[in-house]
Amino acid sequence: MRECVTALERASAACNALSCNLRMTNEGIPNLTAFDDAALDKAFGALARTARESAATLHSDAAVEAFRLEWLGRKQGRLNEVSDRWLKTAPPEARKAVGQRFKVLKELIEELLDGASGSAPSDGALAAEAIDITLPGTRRLTGAEHPITRTMNEIVAVFAALGYSVGVGPEVETDYYNFESMNFPAGHPARDTQDTLVIAGQDRKPLRDRLLLRTHTSPVQMRTMEQQPPPVRIVIPGKVHRNDAADATHSPIFHQVEGLCVDVNVTFNDLKGTLDHAMKALFGSSVKTRFFPSFFPFTEPSADVQISCIFCGGKGCRKCKDSGWIELLGCGMVDPAVFAFAAEKQPAYDPRKISGFAFGMGVERIAMMKYGISEIGSFYAGDMRFLGQFT
């Protein structure tokens, strides 16, 4: 507010000074009675001072033009009058002294005109430019990691700390990597559980080359093994697609983190210890794990990992359907048939010499549990009220 007032005051002062000087024009230039140096200095000095004061108040194109006319105007300009009254009437011996001072005054006026910027704010512009500091500022939103990215990074970080590296693979995948090399033979009923979205126009290709949207991150296990001999310790975060109807807990596009560990003498006990540690790191050290027999074509034996319910501590509640346990991920020992596919490119994957375990978890499911989110759709809706809670 103070700044506002100051700007207005300045504008009105400028206005006064201008009209005051214009009035002086009408008063004209007095005749000189003495032409000695002191009298000339006094007379020219007074004009120079007036010009300076007046020039300091020029804040618009119109004011600059008025100033130019006032001093340099052909007929009624002040310098013209000075020339008529002081220069032309000067006694011959004083001509030079008057002429020199006249020249200096003219240069001064021209300098002042050069310095006066017509683009300087006009009185109106000054007021418009004034800042009202009582108004709220422009709010800039804080950027933040999306909760899915954040959860994915947290999971990856747990395994990175155990010495795992991170890999990625394509979302548009071939039938071979998504199914065949993962030990889902053509026509195997387990393929049906994956609700696959296929790319159109692939029918003329051999089955193994047909493109589809990967239904899981497991094909990157095979891509990794083909690229490097054992030992392998890798986690693979990524997006997967299934022809699933969306509901509160399902989305046709979601995310997984895959894990693969292959070395000599890797046992089911290593698998249990690794995943028990990972679940404690993600959900808190009081969480317990249990391994429930399951089936996946690419692991034998296979298990579902359950964690003690993080909502009731295992006593039984609505969230865990009174069981005290929540199913969270799949895992198992890598099936020798999978190693046989890898050995086609990397003979070191000889199931008689090496062994390994694999696991795969759904990122959305873990994020929903960690942050108490009940609708999977909240992740994708782009609602700032939801996303803003993760800044």
Ligand code: DAH
């Ligand atoms: N690929 C499985 C799925 O999407 C998850 C999974 C289960 C991955 C067991 C694994 C595993 O690596 O060993 O349902």
